[in-house]
Every structure is written in C-alpha cells, then in structure tokens.
Amino acid sequence: xxxxxxxxxxxxxxxxxxxxxxxxxxxxxxxxxxxxxxxxxxxxxxxxxxxxxxxxxxxxxxxxxxxxxxxxxxxxxxxxxxxxxxxxxxxxxxxxxxxxxxxxxxxxxxxxxxxxxxxxxxxxxxxxxxxxxxxxxxxxxxxxxxxxxxxxxxxxxxxxxxxxxxxxxxxxxxxxxxxxxxxxxxxxxxxxxxxxxxxxxxxxxxxxxxxxxxxxxxxxxxxxxxxxxxxxxxxxxxxxxxxxxxxxxxxxxxxxxxxxxxxxxxxxxxxxxxxxxxxxxxxxxxxxxxxxxxxxxxxxxxxxxxxxxxxxxxxx
Amino acid sequence: xxxxxxxxxxxxxxxxxxxxxxxxxxxxxxxxxxxxxxxxxxxxxxxxxxxxxxxxxxxxxxxxxxxxxxxxxxxxxxxxxxxxxxxxxxxxxxxxxxxxxxxxxxxxxxxxxxxxxxxxxxxxxxxxxxxxxxxxxxxxxxxxxxxxxxxxxxxxxxxxxxxxxxxxxxxxxxxxxxxxxxxxxxxxxxxxxxxxxxxxxxxxxxxxxxxxxxxxxxxxxxxxxxxxxxxxxxxxxxxxxxxxxxxxxxxxxxxxxxxxxxxxxxxxxxxxxxxxxxxxxxxxxxxxx
Numbered sequence: 001x002x003x004x005x006x007x008x009x010x011x012x013x014x015x016x017x018x019x020x021x022x023x024x025x026x027x028x029x030x031x032x033x034x035x036x037x038x039x040x041x042x043x044x045x046x047x048x049x050x051x052x053x054x055x056x057x058x059x060x061x062x063x064x065x066x067x068x069x070x071x072x073x074x075x076x077x078x079x080x081x082x083x084x085x086x087x088x089x090x091x092x093x094x095x096x097x098x099x100x101x102x103x104x105x106x107x108x109x110x111x112x113x114x115x116x117x118x119x120x121x122x123x124x125x126x127x128x129x130x131x132x133x134x135x136x137x138x139x140x141x142x143x144x145x146x147x148x149x150x151x152x153x154x155x156x157x158x159x160x161x162x163x164x165x166x167x168x169x170x171x172x173x174x175x176x177x178x179x180x181x182x183x184x185x186x187x188x189x190x191x192x193x194x195x196x197x198x199x200x201x202x203x204x205x206x207x208x209x210x211x212x213x214x215x216x217x218x219x220x221x222x223x224x225x226x227x228x229x230x231x232x233x234x235x236x237x238x239x240x241x242x243x244x245x246x247x248x249x250x251x252x253x254x255x256x257x258x259x260x261x262x263x264x265x266x267x268x269x270x271x272x273x274x275x276x277x278x279x280x281x282x283x284x285x286x287x288x289x290x291x292x293x294x295x296x297x298x299x300x301x302x303x304x305x306x307x308x309x310x311x312x313x314x315x316x
Numbered sequence: 317x318x319x320x321x322x323x324x325x326x327x328x329x330x331x332x333x334x335x336x337x338x339x340x341x342x343x344x345x346x347x348x349x350x351x352x353x354x355x356x357x358x359x360x361x362x363x364x365x366x367x368x369x370x371x372x373x374x375x376x377x378x379x380x381x382x383x384x385x386x387x388x389x390x391x392x393x394x395x396x397x398x399x400x401x402x403x404x405x406x407x408x409x410x411x412x413x414x415x416x417x418x419x420x421x422x423x424x425x426x427x428x429x430x431x432x433x434x435x436x437x438x439x440x441x442x443x444x445x446x447x448x449x450x451x452x453x454x455x456x457x458x459x460x461x462x463x464x465x466x467x468x469x470x471x472x473x474x475x476x477x478x479x480x481x482x483x484x485x486x487x488x489x490x491x492x493x494x495x496x497x498x499x500x501x502x503x504x505x506x507x508x509x510x511x512x513x514x515x516x517x518x519x520x521x522x523x524x525x526x527x528x529x530x531x532x533x534x535x536x537x538x539x540x541x542x543x544x545x546x547x548x549x550x551x552x553x554x555x556x557x558x559x560x561x562x563x564x565x566x567x568x569x570x571x572x573x574x575x576x577x578x579x580x581x582x583x584x585x586x587x588x589x590x591x592x593x594x595x596x597x598x599x600x601x602x603x604x605x
Binding site: 044050052101104105107108109111112113115116117119120123124126127233234237240241244282283284285287288291292294295298299302303 | 344350352403404407408411412413414416417418420421424425428429431432433538542545546548549553578580581583584587588590591594595
C-alpha cells in the first residue's frame with residue numbers, strides 16, 4: 001500500500017509539467033475535497049457515527065479564515081497560514097460541542113440531528129448577512145490568495161492532502177484507531193473491555209472536525225470566496241458519495257473515491273451536461289446527472305463500488 | 317399581532333404539518349425507513365396540482381378543474397412515492413445509511429427536475445373558496461378554515477383506517493413486530509408499499525393545501541423536511557399520534573416566532589428546540605425503540 005501511495009504522489013508531483021492550468025486548478029480543489037472525504041471517514045467509517053453534518057465543520061473553518069481576512073469584523077492582521085490553522089481549531093471546538101450534543105443519540109436520531117445542523121448555519125449566515133454576506137457570501141482580497149499562482153496552489157493543496165492522509169493513516173493504525181474501530185463494531189463490548197467510549201467518540205469528532213475545518217479554510221484561500229455552499233447539503237451528499245464509492249472505513253477508499261467523484265463531477269459531468277443541454281430543449285444541470293448516477297450506484301452497489309469489485313476479484 | 321391570531325394561524329399551519337409528519341412517522345414506524353424524500357412529495361403534490369389545473373381549466377369550469385386536478389395530483393404523487401420506494405429504497409433497505417443517502421439523492425434529483433421545468437420561482441394554487449370570515453374580530457380566509465378542516469378529516473380518516481379496518485390492523489401489527497407479523501401471514505412487502513402510498517398521499521394533500529395559503533418553490537422540498545424532522549423528533553420517531561400533537565406545537569411555535577421576531581428565525585428556533593429536546597430526552601417525547 002505504501003509503495004503505491006508513493007508512486008501516486010510522485011505522479012501528481014510531476015503532473016504540472018504536462019497538464020493545462022485550468023485542469024491543475026480543478027485537481028487542486030479535488031485534493032481539498034479528498035480531505036473532506038477522509039476526515040468524514042474517520043467519524044463515519046472508523047467510529048461508526050452517521051454524521052450527516054460534516055459540512056458544518058468545513059463551513060466553520062471556511063468562514064473563520066474568511067472573516068479573519070476581511071474587514072467585516074475587527075481582528076489582528078495575521079498571515080494566512082495562521083488563519084487557516086485557526087479555522088481548523090475553531091472547527092475542532094464545534095466538533096467537541098457537536099460531539100457532546102450527539103453523544104447520547106443513537107443511529108436514526110443522530111442522523112436526523114446532524115442533518116439539521118448545517119441548515120441552522122445556513123439560516124444564521126442569512127440572518128446576519130451584514131457579517132456573513134448572506135447566501136452569496138463574500139470575497140476575500142486577492143492579496144490573501146495562496147502564494148505561487150496556479151502551480152503554487154496546486155502544490156500546496158497536494159502537500160496538504162497527502163500529509164492529512166498520512167496523519168490519518170498513522171491515526172487509524174494506532175491504538176487510538178483500534179479503540180475507535182472497537183466502538184464502531186460493538187459499543188457495549190468496547191465499554192466492557194475498558195474503553196472510555198465517551199472520550200474516544202469526542203476525540204474522533206475533534207480530529208475529524210479539525211481536518212475538515214482546515215480543508216474548508218484552505219479552499220477559501222484557493223477560491224478567494226466563501227458562501228453557504230460550504231455548508232450545503234449537495235456538498236455533504238458528494239462527500240458521502242465519494243467515501244461510499246471507495247468503501248467506508250478503509251481510508252484509501254475515501255481518498256480514491258473522493259478524488260474520482262470530484263474530478264468526474266467538475267470535469268466530465270459538466271461537459272456531458274452542456275452537451276445534453278445543446279441537444280435537448282431544456283437545460284440539464286450537472287447536479288441532475290450526478291444525483292441520477294448516485295442513485296444508480298447506491299442501488300447497485302450498496303457496500304461501495306471499489307469494495308464490491310475488490311471482493312469479486314478476490315473470490316475468482 | 318394578538319395571541320388569538322397566533323393560536324388561529326398556528327392551528328391552520330399545525331394541521332398541514334400534522335399531515336406531513338404523520339405520513340413520515342407512519343413510514344418509519346412500519347418499515348424503519350427514514351424517508352428524506354418525504355418533503356419532495358409535499359412539493360410534487362403542489363406542482364402536479366398546478367400542472368393539471370392549467371391543463372383542465374382550458375376546457376372545464378375552474379371549480380371542477382380544481383377538484384379534478386387535486387385528485388389526479390394526489391394519486392400521481394402517491395404512485396411516485398411507491399415507484400421511488402420500489403426502484404431505489406427496497407433493494408437496499410437493510411443498509412440504513414444507504415437508505416438515507418438514496419432518499420436524499422432522490423429529493424435533490426427531483427428538486428433539480430422541478431428547477432429545470434419551473435425555474436426558481438414560487439408558485440401558488442388558486443384556493444377552493446375565496447372570501448373570509450371573522451373570528452374574534454380577526455379576518456381569517458375561508459381557504460385556511462377549509463385547509464384545517466381537510467387536514468383534520470384526513471387525519472381522522474387515517475386514524476380510523478389504521479385502527480378499524482383489517483388492513484390498518486395489519487399495518488399496526490407490522491410496526492409492532494415485523495417477524496411476528498410475517499409469522500401470522502401478513503404480506504409485509506405489500507404493507508410497506510401501502511404505507512408508502514398513504515404517506516405520499518398525505519404529503520401531497522398537505523402540499524396542495526399549503527400552496528393555496530402560502531407558496532411553494534423547488535427548495536420547499538428540503539425546507540419542509542426540517543419541520544418534518546422537528547415534529548417527529550418532538551413527537552418521537554414512529555409514533556403517529558405523538559407526531560400529530562407535536563405538529564400543532566411546532567405550528568404555534570412557528571407562527572409565534574415569525575410574528576414576534578422574523579420568519580427566518582422560525583426554522584432556527586424549531587431546529588434548536590429539537591436539539592435541546594434530544595439532549596434532555598434522547599428518544600423524543602413519545603418515541604419508540
């Protein structure tokens with residue numbers, strides 16, 4: 001597994017020499033999206049908590065750094081790498097809070113409550129539109145962009161993505177990771193053998209939120225805008241789709257699935273939708289095709305596409 | 317706005333929410349499916365009704381075409397609900413997270429289709445009756461009175477159906493114990509389909525009534541879901557009577573918050589209320605295991 005990861009990393013490092021700027025820009029965003037997926041996998045795949053409000057962490061990280069780099073609130077002048085990490089920490093605080101709220105909730109109730117949380121934040125950004133800029137959000141100044149132009153941005157998000165995956169890899173293969181998996185497999189049994197379930201669930205929420213918040217913050221400096229789409233249900237659905245496509249609780253599954261889903265949506269689906277819109281009398285949005293594919297994939301492969309293909313190959 | 321007005325308007329909107337939430341709760345109680353597409357049937361009911369109305373009103377008198385279009389819209393939404401269940405939910409019913417994912421995807425898929433054909437504007441349906449009456453000196457349109465009456469009649473009909481008829485008793489038996497119901501010879505697959513049909517019909521009726529009083533747009537499919545969640549969590553997942561009671565509580569709260577603060581706050585207060593209730597009572601007020 002390690003050898004493959006190094007080869008893939010080398011390929012991505014060399015990519016800017018051959019690939020056009022606009023595709024590099026999209027790939028950089030795909031790396032950030034991969035971190036969304038992997039950080040969701042920590043809580044959903046490894047700890048077994050159906051968290052449908054992961055975009056809350058992404059959005060909080062994004063708005064934290066955006067506000068710290070705008071004139072909307074009074075703040076000290078900080079370098080962007082400090083504000084990005086600040087985004088991660090503020091998201092972690094919310095992770096701790098949401099973790100505390102959701103600790104007592106089981107299965108269906110957890111899913112319902114976490115599904116509602118992003119909607120609260122979307123409404124709040126709209127109500128306090130003087131600070132948060134309403135549904136459209138706001139832009140941050142060009143001087144706050146990541147350094148190095150398109151290629152610099154690409155490398156920054158590449159390094160961020162691979163170091164996040166590596167840290168998560170270390171985490172899930174440590175004793176802590178084993179305890180999280182024990183909680184996922186049987187909460188009562190885990191408690192019986194002396195694992196402090198409450199503590200480790202909270203730790204999982206915090207770690208997941210920290211990575212998601214950092215990724216959201218990085219995306220703001222990548223795109224120079226922030227808006228409610230960071231909190232949005234469509235984004236949540238794409239994250240779940242990415243992880244599910246690769247396989248829950250496998251880490252590499254979420255990373256590969258997330259990368260494929262993002263590039264498919266922002267590269268191939270846009271072309272399909274614009275082609276369909278020219279031959280059909282109405283505009284076909286790329287989301288429409290994405291949701292259709294999602295429904296078909298889930299119904300055909302409820303345990304993850306890569307997982308099912310893998311087990312099929314193993315059997316024969 | 318006075319207290320009486322809040323009570324009256326809250327009762328009307330509570331009746332509409334009761335229709336939505338009782339169907340959502342019924343489906344969960346019987347088949348343990350969290351149907352995130354439930355709000356979509358609410359919106360679809362209104363949109364189908366508008367489309368049928370525009371078609372029928374070209375050659376029929378408006379009153380008749382309104383009734384016929386309501387009938388067709390409700391039946392068509394019910395069929396859509398059953399088709400969505402059979403095609404997408406049934407094959408993966410044992411994977412809980414996947415059911416949530418696929419129903420959410422269906423909701424967003426249908427929202428995109430509605431956006432494609434109707435664009436991002438709100439629609440309303442002409443009310444069955446016009447004019448207004450005065451209750452304690454407050455003008456209340458007849459359409460609201462009728463909406464509340466229809467909602468109450470539908471809920472009573474649902475209650476009588478589930479408690480008095482043989483089919484209804486089979487539904488209750490399935491919700492109480494799936495395996496025992498199968499052992500005594502109840503075709504639970506058939507029950508699941510019937511329950512899904514009933515729940516979609518109730519959501520469609522609610523959507524049509526709502527679109528006559530207020531307005532519906534493609535985003536309503538998701539916004540209604542917030543209220544449906546708030547209500548079923550308050551009433552307890554799977555408890556139909558708890559949901560009906562909770563629907564009126566949420567209705568009053570919504571109207572009170574909208575008039576005292578602003579309408580944007582209504583959803584936030586509902587959502588925060590849900591979270592607070594769950595911290596105190598993790599199974600809702602009258603929840604089932």
